[in-house]
Amino acid sequence: MKQQPLVSLKDIKKHFPVGSGLFGKKNHFVKAVDGVSLDIYPGETVGLVGESGCGKSTTGRMVVGLSDPTGGEIYFEGKKLNEYKAKKSLGKNLQMIFQDPYSSLNPRMTVADIIAEPLVLHKVGTASERRKRVDELLERVGLASYHGNRYPIEFSGGQRQRLGIARALALQPKLIVCDEPVSALDVSIQAQILNLLKEIQNDMGLSYLFIAHGIQAVKHISDKIAVMYLGKIIEFANKEELFENPRHPYTKALLSAVPHPDPKMRNRERIILTGDLPSPANPPAGCSFHTRCPVAMEQCKRIDPNLLPTSKQSLTACLLFEDKVAN
Amino acid sequence: MSIGTVFKRLMAERLAFFSFIFLMVLVIISIIAPFIVPYDPIEQDLMKVMASPSAQHWLGTDELGRDIFSRLLMGTKSAIQAGLFAILIPLCIGVPMGILSGYLGGVVDDIFMRIVDGIIAIPAILLALGITGALGISLWNAMIAIGIVFTPQFARLARGQTLQIRSEPYVEAAKISGAGAGWIMLKHIIPNIAPPIVVQASFNLSFAILVEASLSFLGMGAQSPQISWGNMIQQAYSMINMNAWMIVYPGLAIILTVLAGNFLGDGLRLALDPKYRKT
Numbered sequence: 001m002k003q004q005p006l007v008s009l010k011d012i013k014k015h016f017p018v019g020s021g022l023f024g025k026k027n028h029f030v031k032a033v034d035g036v037s038l039d040i041y042p043g044e045t046v047g048l049v050g051e052s053g054c055g056k057s058t059t060g061r062m063v064v065g066l067s068d069p070t071g072g073e074i075y076f077e078g079k080k081l082n083e084y085k086a087k088k089s090l091g092k093n094l095q096m097i098f099q100d101p102y103s104s105l106n107p108r109m110t111v112a113d114i115i116a117e118p119l120v121l122h123k124v125g126t127a128s129e130r131r132k133r134v135d136e137l138l139e140r141v142g143l144a145s146y147h148g149n150r151y152p153i154e155f156s157g158g159q160r161q162r163l164g165i166a167r168a169l170a171l172q173p174k175l176i177v178c179d180e181p182v183s184a185l186d187v188s189i190q191a192q193i194l195n196l197l198k199e200i201q202n203d204m205g206l207s208y209l210f211i212a213h214g215i216q217a218v219k220h221i222s223d224k225i226a227v228m229y230l231g232k233i234i235e236f237a238n239k240e241e242l243f244e245n246p247r248h249p250y251t252k253a254l255l256s257a258v259p260h261p262d263p264k265m266r267n268r269e270r271i272i273l274t275g276d277l278p279s280p281a282n283p284p285a286g287c288s289f290h291t292r293c294p295v296a297m298e299q300c301k302r303i304d305p306n307l308l309p310t311s312k313q314s315l316t317a318c319l320l321f322e323d324k325v326a327n
Numbered sequence: 328m329s330i331g332t333v334f335k336r337l338m339a340e341r342l343a344f345f346s347f348i349f350l351m352v353l354v355i356i357s358i359i360a361p362f363i364v365p366y367d368p369i370e371q372d373l374m375k376v377m378a379s380p381s382a383q384h385w386l387g388t389d390e391l392g393r394d395i396f397s398r399l400l401m402g403t404k405s406a407i408q409a410g411l412f413a414i415l416i417p418l419c420i421g422v423p424m425g426i427l428s429g430y431l432g433g434v435v436d437d438i439f440m441r442i443v444d445g446i447i448a449i450p451a452i453l454l455a456l457g458i459t460g461a462l463g464i465s466l467w468n469a470m471i472a473i474g475i476v477f478t479p480q481f482a483r484l485a486r487g488q489t490l491q492i493r494s495e496p497y498v499e500a501a502k503i504s505g506a507g508a509g510w511i512m513l514k515h516i517i518p519n520i521a522p523p524i525v526v527q528a529s530f531n532l533s534f535a536i537l538v539e540a541s542l543s544f545l546g547m548g549a550q551s552p553q554i555s556w557g558n559m560i561q562q563a564y565s566m567i568n569m570n571a572w573m574i575v576y577p578g579l580a581i582i583l584t585v586l587a588g589n590f591l592g593d594g595l596r597l598a599l600d601p602k603y604r605k606t
Contacts (some may be wrong), residue, residue, distance in 0.1 A: 048473075064503050098500070104497055106515055107519070
């Protein structure tokens with residue numbers, strides 16, 4: 001029997017209106033997210049990578065209900081996300097860890113108040129029970145209960161990110177959206193935080209949607225990786241498959257940009273993309289990547305490829321593979 | 328950061344420390360003035376008109392033989408009352424307007440901000456004169472007028488700060504956990520926008536005292552026999568050809584109070600800065 005996905009994005013879109021025409025009619029849109037479909041199963045980590053401005057953070061924000069999609073639907077355990085929002089039970093199931101460990105904690109609240117906030121909002125337990133839970137959470141993320149009375153300013157970036165994780169864990173959610181949670185941290189601290197997230201996942205069996213701009217950052221933690229380009233997923237595959245056999249030219253370019261630890265490999269062929277990322281307000285016709293694609297064909301300018309299975313473990317949106325699938 | 332820490336930091340700034348002490352002394356004087364004045368400030372002694380400073384009359388007497396020192400002490404009450412009351416109005420009306428405007432946006436924002444723009448378009452003193460003219464001339468009405476004049480500044484400041492705070496990730500974290508507008512404004516926005524508003528209030532405290540004095544000088548504020556530094560200056564001004572000294576005392580009192588308010592504001596700004604370093 002096929003397992004039911006925990007979260008299911010069905011062709012979600014987020015179009016932001018820019019400017020307005022005569023008589024206040026909105027006539028121009030930035031297509032930040034333009035038809036993303038993605039399933040996340042219980043206990044797995046899906047990495048979402050792409051350049052700045054490709055819509056990956058917007059997708060993450062829609063998953064936790066911070067922003068409403070302008071098209072498509074998000075399902076959580078088979079029910080529409082809006083139902084959870086209406087019942088105010090979204091926070092019990094979905095939480096988020098933010099990129100900036102400094103602005104994600106209210107500087108005027110004590111650490112204990114910050115971590116207990118989701119509990120208070122969901123009226124969980126009495127004040128002393130909540131304090132006990134805060135102590136447990138602090139220990140769970142590698143801090144001590146006496147840290148509870150301090151203010152965020154007294155902590156380092158890595159410690160603050162641990163506090164953010166503790167807050168996200170307070171209500172024992174089933175999915176945590178991690179929006180570049182380590183990109184603001186020192187390299188040495190990054191590994192600690194990634195390991196902590198992994199440990200927590202093993203203990204609690206929760207899922208992560210792990211957003212990052214570098215493909216290397218999600219390699220360690222992800223089971224599957226989705227690559228986004230200009231508001232669309234262009235390749236979605238198992239981690240092993242994606243790294244060993246990348247199909248989409250964009251994924252190949254991303255992988256070839258990763259520095260190789262072996263000096264002998266330094267002379268390997270590098271794919272260097274030329275040109276700038278096109279504006280999502282005015283995306284190119286046909287395949288959105290054709291303006292920078294090293295292997296673009298004539299029909300790429302006309303036909304927008306669909307995300308189709310290219311093996312058991314992978315989906316690719318590229319005309320190079322659409323023919324093979326058809327055959 | 329607790330209030331205790333802020334106070335300790337404030338007291339470490341020398342100018343702010345002296346300003347704070349000075350203003351506290353003024354507040355105490357404004358309360359106990361009626362009990363400590365050496366003479367009845369409205370009692371006339373026509374035998375001793377415009378006397379020079381002496382052991383009996385420390386600062387001399389005015390054109391009706393009233394003790395200037397006593398009058399100065401009594402004038403403190405008007406000044407402090409005007410200052411405090413005039414910043415209470417924008418704090419209670421302007422700040423909530425600004426927070427709602429910034430947080431809710433849309434129609435609420437449009438309506439509140441157009442009202443504020445309308446008030447700002449009229450010069451402050453003119454507006455204050457108009458309001459006292461409409462409400463009737465008294466010190467209380469002058470204070471209401473000053474409060475209304477200050478409201479736009481506080482509304483705009485609160486709105487700007489709210490706009491900044493409402494998109495902070497910690498607010499978004501609270502939203503994910505199901506926090507409503509009330510919770511976010513109370514727990515996240517107000518504590519974080521308070522520091523710049525406190526600083527603004529301390530600057531406006533001294534400005535309010537100045538405006539109260541100006542209104543009283545123009546005859547739109549405190550009315551005789553009520554004493555204000557402003558109408559003391561006005562009386563002294565009419566006698567300036569005969570005794571130029573009389574105008575100096577209330578003038579000096581106003582200058583020192585305004586300076587103290589400004590120094591306190593500067594000190595508060597430093598003390599409330601999370602990146603504070605003792606210089």
